[in-house]
Amino acid sequence: MAFISSGYNPDKPMEDRITDIGPKKFDQFYPPVIAKNKGKWLYHEILEPGVLVHVAEGGDEVYTVRCGGARLMSTGLIREICEIADKHCEGHVRFTTRNNIEFMVDDKSKLDPLKKDLEGRKFAGGSFKFPVGGTGAGITNIVHTQGWIHCHTPATDASGTVKATMDEVFGDFQNMRLPAPLRISMACCLNMCGAVHCSDIAILGYHRKPPMLDHEYLDKLCEIPLAIAACPTGAIKPSKVEVNGEQMKSVAVNNDRCMFCGNCYTMCPSLPLADKEGDGIVLMAGGKVSNRISMPKFSKVVVAFLPNETPRWPTMTDTIKKMIEAYSSDANKYERLGEWAERIGWERFFEKCELPFTHHLIDDFRDPAYYTWRQSTQFKF
Amino acid sequence: MAQVDFQGKTFDVDEDGFILDYNQFCEEWIQYVKEQEGIDELTDEHKLVVKVLQEYYEKNGIAPMVRVLSKLTKFKLKHIYELFPSGPGKGACKMAGLPKPTGCV
Numbered sequence: 001m002a003f004i005s006s007g008y009n010p011d012k013p014m015e016d017r018i019t020d021i022g023p024k025k026f027d028q029f030y031p032p033v034i035a036k037n038k039g040k041w042l043y044h045e046i047l048e049p050g051v052l053v054h055v056a057e058g059g060d061e062v063y064t065v066r067c068g069g070a071r072l073m074s075t076g077l078i079r080e081i082c083e084i085a086d087k088h089c090e091g092h093v094r095f096t097t098r099n100n101i102e103f104m105v106d107d108k109s110k111l112d113p114l115k116k117d118l119e120g121r122k123f124a125g126g127s128f129k130f131p132v133g134g135t136g137a138g139i140t141n142i143v144h145t146q147g148w149i150h151c152h153t154p155a156t157d158a159s160g161t162v163k164a165t166m167d168e169v170f171g172d173f174q175n176m177r178l179p180a181p182l183r184i185s186m187a188c189c190l191n192m193c194g195a196v197h198c199s200d201i202a203i204l205g206y207h208r209k210p211p212m213l214d215h216e217y218l219d220k221l222c223e224i225p226l227a228i229a230a231c232p233t234g235a236i237k238p239s240k241v242e243v244n245g246e247q248m249k250s251v252a253v254n255n256d257r258c259m260f261c262g263n264c265y266t267m268c269p270s271l272p273l274a275d276k277e278g279d280g281i282v283l284m285a286g287g288k289v290s291n292r293i294s295m296p297k298f299s300k301v302v303v304a305f306l307p308n309e310t311p312r313w314p315t316m317t318d319t320i321k322k323m324i325e326a327y328s329s330d331a332n333k334y335e336r337l338g339e340w341a342e343r344i345g346w347e348r349f350f351e352k353c354e355l356p357f358t359h360h361l362i363d364d365f366r367d368p369a370y371y372t373w374r375q376s377t378q379f380k381f
Numbered sequence: 382m383a384q385v386d387f388q389g390k391t392f393d394v395d396e397d398g399f400i401l402d403y404n405q406f407c408e409e410w411i412q413y414v415k416e417q418e419g420i421d422e423l424t425d426e427h428k429l430v431v432k433v434l435q436e437y438y439e440k441n442g443i444a445p446m447v448r449v450l451s452k453l454t455k456f457k458l459k460h461i462y463e464l465f466p467s468g469p470g471k472g473a474c475k476m477a478g479l480p481k482p483t484g485c486v
Contacts, residue, residue: 013419014466191485220402221480223443267483 031092033062033106049174050132051111063111064104067118067130068141068166068173071099072149072159080121080129088114098141098183100134136176139169139324143195144186147205153262154188155205155279161313162186165203168317169324179331179340182324183288189262195289200337201320202284202299207260209278210253214270215241219249222268227251230263232365281306281316285323285349286338297338302350304360319355326352345380387413397471399481403438406478414476418467427464427476430454434477444470444479 009015027035037056044054052064081101085093088110094102103114121129134140142165145151147158165184172178185199189207196202218224228236228251235257241250251271253264260278265271283306287299302323306316323337330352331340341349350357363369385392390409393401398417400406411431415423433453437445447469451458458469465472470482 010419217401222483223438223480225441225443226483266485269483 029092029094031062031089031104031106033060034104036060037062046136046176049138049176050135051115052135060106061108062104062106063108064102065111065114065118065132066096066100066102066134067132068128068134069095069099069101069130070159070163071141071144077129084114084117084130088117096134096141098134098143100141101130131170131173133174137178137180137182138174138176139172139178139182139184141173142166142184142186142203143199145188145193147188151188153191153266153274155207155262155274156188156203156281156308157310158186158188160311161203161281161316164311164313164317165320168321172324178324178328179333180336182327182337184320191266196284196287197298198287198289198296199299200285200287201323202287203316203320204282204284205279206282206305207262207273207275207279208305209260209273209275210235210255210258211262211265211271211273213250213253214272215248215250216243218251218268218270221270224249224251224268227264227268227271230267231258232261232263233257233259235259236264276308280308281313283316283319283323286341288336288338292336293334294336294339294342299338300346301361302353302355304358322355323353326354347380385413395481397475397481399475400478403478403480406435410478411476414472418465418472418476420465420472424464426454426456426460430456430461430464430469430473431477434473434479438477438479444474444482 030038037058037060040057041054042057044052046052047063050066052066054062054064081093082091085091085103089103089105092104094104096102103118105111105114115132118130118132119128123129142162144158144162145154147154147156147160149157149159165186166173169184172182182201183195183199184201184203185195186203187194187196188205190204192204196204224238228238230236235254236251237254239250239252241248260273262273265273282301283303284299285302287297289296303319306313306319309315327337327340330344331337335343344352363372383394383396385394388409390407392405392410392413395401398414400410411423420427430450433450434444437449437453445453447458450461450469454461456464461469461473465476467475470486474482
């Protein structure tokens with residue numbers, strides 16, 4: 001398309017430049033019933049999976065319908081969300097912290113038409129555009145990252161793994177049969193953008209090969225000291241190499257010390273390490289962020305490696321399914337996955353989930369690793 | 382890899398307009414970046430920032446942290462932005478011929 005100016009003048013970039021105005025204030029977008037009753041809510045109920053009602057002191061009610069979103073959306077889909085909001089909610093809509101979409105109405109009679117409308121909308125391929133659910137003790141949306149769509153350091157894909165997993169656990173999105181909410185998160189490398197380190201079940205992209213060294217360009221493209229300092233295990237040291245008869249500054253990687261985190265590639269474009277067969281997925285389990293009953297927990301590695309099986313990742317979804325089934329049939333009410341695993345003992349967790357325990361799962365990173373070993377005779381056979 | 386011809390010199394640049402080889406840096410490169418970055422007039426203060434960046438890079442192999450740059454040039458960050466509207470990384474480091482900043486930027 002031919003260039004169409006917005007009015008910006010590239011010859012005078014600082015002229016009429018507006019900066020530091022921040023985001024729009026949230027209360028500009030409140031539905032009237034929310035604005036009126038802000039800070040005066042008495043109680044709420046989950047009427048059914050995906051539908052909540054909040055009741056205010058004066059008796060006002062607001063009904064919320066939560067539906068799943070793919071997070072990665074076209075403007076076409078956003079427009080459709082707006083159209084629904086215009087039709088049922090006077091143009092108001094919100095997104096949750098797990099990227100679900102919430103439509104709010106102020107009267108019970110408006111609830112059913114809204115739900116029917118949402119449930120009737122499907123993509124040409126057959127998947128629901130706006131599946132209602134995600135409340136209570138079920139499985140809500142998966143917090144995830146960029147993957148092969150946009151990032152340059154991923155070891156797996158985000159949107160693909162998430163779609164495969166949500167398809168597998170879709171029943172639990174529209175249901176509240178679990179002992180407690182189960183949060184699944186996904187990050188495509190161990191930068192862990194998002195919530196994988198604190199989720200009940202976490203999907204994490206993982207490399208298994210050390211970086212390749214592009215000696216010819218390394219000194220030109222990289223600040224070598226940064227690449228050295230990026231390594232958590234001290235595997236990288238500066239070195240001089242000869243390329244095409246020319247002395248060049250570069251780095252050397254001690255492959256025995258490298259654990260394939262990819263931090264050096266983040267800092268230095270000449271150290272790529274993505275690999276089709278080497279890369280795959282690590283599963284973690286047992287994290288949470290709430291303070292409810294027990295303190296927040298980190299998730300722990302429970303499956304050291306699963307291959308990237310595009311486009312549906314069957315081994316990964318099967319393993320996740322196994323964990324969810326073992327948890328839902330064995331845990332007590334209100335017990336999060338991590339609390340359950342700690343109560344029955346991790347050796348029982350592996351037994352019940354039928355997961356193999358390998359040496360990869362034993363912490364060996366610096367002094368704190370010691371505290372993860374068992375200094376006790378308390379264990380079950 | 383793209384090549385830029387400017388005032389009789391040729392530079393290898395990446396897609397963000399950073400020079401690919403610090404050794405290709407010369408006075409013409411400063412003029413080229415000045416146009417690219419929308420800087421009206423090249424002052425001694427611009428040249429001081431470029432000089433400090435280059436001396437630091439040659440000595441240490443990295444670009445200085447923003448606070449170090451501020452301290453060495455005695456310019457506040459606000460003033461560095463006034464000199465280089467794109468900021469110390471995208472503006473000043475590019476003009477000085479330093480490698481492109483990396484990490485989660």
